[in-house]
Amino acid sequence: MNATARMELRLRYRTAASAGVGLVIVIMIVGALYPSLKDTFGKLNVPQGVANLLGGADYSTLTGWLQSEIIATYGPLVFCAVAIATASSTTAGDEDDRVLAILLAHPVARTQLLLAKTLALTILIVAVSIATWIGLIIGVAIAGGGISSAHLAAQSLHLGLLGLALGTLALALGASTGRKPIAAGGAAGVAILGFLLNGLAPLIGAVSWTQYLSPFYYYASGRPLTNGAQWQHLAVLAAASFALIGVAVAGFRRRDLRG
Amino acid sequence: MTTTAQGKTAVSSVIEIRGLSKDFGEGRGVFDLELDVDPGEILGFLGPNGAGKSTTMRMLLGLIRPTGGRASVLGSDIASGSLEIRRRTGYLAGDFGLYGQLTGRRMLNHLAALHGGVSAGAIDELGERFDASLDRPIRDLSTGNRQKVGLIQALMHRPELLILDEPIAGLDPLVQRNFHELLREVRAEGRSVFLSSHTLSEVDRVADRVAILRQGRLVVVDSLEHLRALAVRRLDIEFARPPDPAEFRAIPGVRTAETAGTLLHVSFEGSADAVVKAAAAHDVLSIRSREDELEEIFLRYYQKDAR
Numbered sequence: 001m002n003a004t005a006r007m008e009l010r011l012r013y014r015t016a017a018s019a020g021v022g023l024v025i026v027i028m029i030v031g032a033l034y035p036s037l038k039d040t041f042g043k044l045n046v047p048q049g050v051a052n053l054l055g056g057a058d059y060s061t062l063t064g065w066l067q068s069e070i071i072a073t074y075g076p077l078v079f080c081a082v083a084i085a086t087a088s089s090t091t092a093g094d095e096d097d098r099v100l101a102i103l104l105a106h107p108v109a110r111t112q113l114l115l116a117k118t119l120a121l122t123i124l125i126v127a128v129s130i131a132t133w134i135g136l137i138i139g140v141a142i143a144g145g146g147i148s149s150a151h152l153a154a155q156s157l158h159l160g161l162l163g164l165a166l167g168t169l170a171l172a173l174g175a176s177t178g179r180k181p182i183a184a185g186g187a188a189g190v191a192i193l194g195f196l197l198n199g200l201a202p203l204i205g206a207v208s209w210t211q212y213l214s215p216f217y218y219y220a221s222g223r224p225l226t227n228g229a230q231w232q233h234l235a236v237l238a239a240a241s242f243a244l245i246g247v248a249v250a251g252f253r254r255r256d257l258r259g
Numbered sequence: 260m261t262t263t264a265q266g267k268t269a270v271s272s273v274i275e276i277r278g279l280s281k282d283f284g285e286g287r288g289v290f291d292l293e294l295d296v297d298p299g300e301i302l303g304f305l306g307p308n309g310a311g312k313s314t315t316m317r318m319l320l321g322l323i324r325p326t327g328g329r330a331s332v333l334g335s336d337i338a339s340g341s342l343e344i345r346r347r348t349g350y351l352a353g354d355f356g357l358y359g360q361l362t363g364r365r366m367l368n369h370l371a372a373l374h375g376g377v378s379a380g381a382i383d384e385l386g387e388r389f390d391a392s393l394d395r396p397i398r399d400l401s402t403g404n405r406q407k408v409g410l411i412q413a414l415m416h417r418p419e420l421l422i423l424d425e426p427i428a429g430l431d432p433l434v435q436r437n438f439h440e441l442l443r444e445v446r447a448e449g450r451s452v453f454l455s456s457h458t459l460s461e462v463d464r465v466a467d468r469v470a471i472l473r474q475g476r477l478v479v480v481d482s483l484e485h486l487r488a489l490a491v492r493r494l495d496i497e498f499a500r501p502p503d504p505a506e507f508r509a510i511p512g513v514r515t516a517e518t519a520g521t522l523l524h525v526s527f528e529g530s531a532d533a534v535v536k537a538a539a540a541h542d543v544l545s546i547r548s549r550e551d552e553l554e555e556i557f558l559r560y561y562q563k564d565a566r
Binding site for chain 1: 356
């Protein structure tokens with residue numbers, strides 16, 4: 001691995017590490033609470049729109065419980081936050097801090113620098129995904145078992161690719177503008193909009209197709225915890241990420257650096 | 260690059276700037292710059308803040324793109340040969356950042372790795388020379404100590420050309436002296452320095468030539484000796500009776516003529532002949548001559564009406 005990618009990991013592993021540890025702890029607590037709470041809640045009687053946003057609101061099975069407590073909101077929130085924060089500080093953040101101009105005064109091509117930073121971002125997201133997988137295995141075991149580790153891996157993979165898609169969006173915005181508020185705010189805005197769109201659009205016939213525009217559709221609609229990995233959906237997220245990396249490189253190559 | 264009769268390859272100009280422009284709009288930027296830096300030369304690049312010095316340097320490094328003209332550095336075009344230029348050039352930005360959580364040494368090692376490594380001991384040697392604290396986190400360093408880390412990263416790979424944007428900002432006088440000494444050594448080795456500053460005193464001791472930029476345009480490129488020769492001269496002439504300043508103001512070349520009692524202060528460009536002959540028509544008690552301070556010459560070039 002090249003010097004830039006190693007340096008990026010060294011500079012930015014803390015956000016990912018604390019998010020990963022926090023996620024594992026929360027998953028274990030959620031798993032431990034399940035045996036005592038499953039009979040209390042059962043299936044909540046809430047409007048369909050709310051149920052969609054909460055990941056089904058079915059607390060009578062372990063899958064439904066995890067779906068509501070971790071998979072629908074908390075997990076994606078952590079993954080998107082880590083990916084967007086890392087991606088926006090590695091591009092626009094470095095430019096704001098006037099470090100980028102120093103790095104690029106040395107013999108490293110802009111494309112090479114950006115790709116090394118993208119590699120580091122991807123490695124950090126993969127690490128949080130693996131931590132999540134291990135956390136889910138432990139959490140499910142504490143709750144009494146019943147979900148295969150393959151499905152837990154599939155769920156972690158979906159989380160990782162959702163994070164990568166939003167992270168590469170922040171990367172593209174940060175690399176093309178050099179402004180951190182645009183990178184972080186723009187990607188976070190798309191994440192929130194995508195989340196609401198995926199939950200609420202299906203309720204309105206005329207605009208229900210817009211849910212296909214949401215990254216959350218490809219993350220959640222196939223219910224990987226129940227059905228295993230949805231390869232077509234993962235491919236869409238991966239393709240979007242690749243395209244956004246292309247946009248980032250194209251936007252970064254010819255631009256005037258701020259300084 | 261040109262090939263000499265001996266078959267050696269020689270770089271005619273280390274920096275060759277031809278019609279280079281960067282138009283930011285609203286009259287801001289750099290326009291139609293023509294400038295050469297020769298091998299083994301220290302060129303001082305002067306101008307008030309905002310004149311376009313940093314913009315010019317950033318274009319040479321490929322950090323921003325020109326809107327017109329071209330330039331080459333060490334024989335490579337700035338648009339197509341930027342990596343080669345950056346491999347052989349050391350650059351210190353006027354306002355730069357470093358990763359604050361790293362120590363100076365760790366940061367420098369990282370930048371050295373981008374060069375594929377620098378010679379063993381180069382960082383320590385420069386660190387000792389500037390008395391830099393390399394083992395403390397950069398965020399804990401004073402402005403001067405951060406500037407030293409910046410200087411070391413520009414020098415550590417022994418580049419053939421140094422492009423330094425206001426390098427002595429924040430350095431104490433002793434370190435400034437060390438730094439100027441180092442620049443002279445660089446020149447003695449045939450390497451070149453392109454050095455910007457907004458005050459003359461900063462480059463006065465080291466520069467061979469100066470280029471003065473004002474509002475994005477080059478006003479003058481000349482040696483310091485020649486500029487000194489162009490200085491406005493002043494004569495203080497004491498007469499027996501109060502003189503009439505209007506008589507002296509009418510003489511071509513005279514810039515100012517003021518009286519204080521029997522004393523006349525007159526400043527002029529070029530020959531003193533006409534002034535002295537005009538004075539000779541009256542009873543002269545004494546004549547005292549003094550030269551402009553070099554700094555005043557530069558202030559004149561900086562001012563809007565100067566040309």
